[in-house]
Amino acid sequence: MDAFVIQGGTRLRGEVEINGSKNAALPILAASLLTDEECVIRGVPDLADVRHLCSLLESLGAKVWQDKDKALHIQVEEESHCLADYETVRRMRASICVLGPMLARRHRAAVSMPGGCAIGDRPINLHLRGLEALGAKLAMEGGNIFADGQHLEGKEIFLGGPFGSTVLGTANVMSAATLAQGETIIECAACEPEIVDLGNFLNAMGAHIHGHGTPRITIRGVESLSGADYTVIPDRIEAGTFMIAAAISNGELTLKHCRTEHLVAVIDCLNTIGVDVERAEGAVRIHSARRLHPVDITTQPYPGFPTDLQAQFMTLLCLADGNSMITEKIFPDRFMHTAELNRMGAQLRKEGPTVLVQGVKELIGAPVMASDLRASAALVLAGIVAQGETTVLRVYHIDRGYERIEEKLNRVGAKIERVDQP
């Protein structure tokens, strides 16, 4: 199992190219099951999660290949397979996003019910409620959800839950509704840029979707969809992670291929604590050369502060001059990183869905354990700024969502070695 050994105390400087978005690419790749024509998806990052999804698409009868420009080509050749089994879903929860496309195109789908994960329970009741409203018949057997949908019909569907809307639930219902008869209206739809990207891809395939990016999405069903050639948006969470890396190391990074309009809440928090973020044509420069102020943060659905940057920002606030408060409103248990950061000298106290962060003068290197993707990124950031050596164990979590992050960080001055840790 790989681990990172990080020599701390480096200042990051230079230019970083941000990849295409993982969370946009996954539902877009799954949506290519909606047609038997070839889809070409560009800008897909080379990540463990993407490879898992491609294997799943292959097991569902699609041919998947990469061309010399690294574009992914998907062409469905066989539509009789309809099961995303436990082995696949256990390895990657986002496998659930094949449910809507398969149901719409093949009229039946079976997906293993995802279990909980390190960041919380993660139910899929809203996905199922939405698909049922479109007319799917659902049954549960042996841990699998069987969905039958010979005649999907457009409906008005409310997708709000106790923690707001659902990103992949919106993706599933929106994808299924493209081939349903009549008009579907999704109320309380997720507004995340990744949903806008999926809607744009579906429209490029010939769907009639309006209002994606707002809480009310309208989908007029069509008979069939065609192939499309599409480029995914830049990864706002990777960009946000590198912004925090610049800030925490008192460094200066220029990010290329970064859409700052997707990061307004994060940039606002960075400005509040004293980090300079300058937007220039096609790039953004992050600069920090002073002690940082504390700030209170609450994670929220887009355009609020993203839960996927909560852990990384917590590491940053560990080193602010004073006390901050971070409240999780999306995944109230997503705090596995706090105990690990405390092992490095942080002063964090969890009270329900809130963590009180008492700023300290420095973090000190230690062996720490990654528990999920974003928590691992938070520990790598801590290692970069800590005194001495930090070993982050189980970095397979970070490989799921960041393409060769240690190489990118090392190119701008970090000292991270990937080692095989038995």
Ligand code: EPU
């Ligand atoms: N929820 C329900 N019922 C449902 C679905 C969700 O109650 O049927 C709850 C969840 O438990 C949570 C909230 O609604 O409290 C939001 O969950 P959501 O469904 O939006 O999460 P997701 O679609 O499963 C995506 C991202 C996550 C990201 C969340 C929130 C992908 C592949 N995953 O998950 O990304 O944290 O949206 O923005 O797009 C990551 O990249 O590290 C990651 C975890």
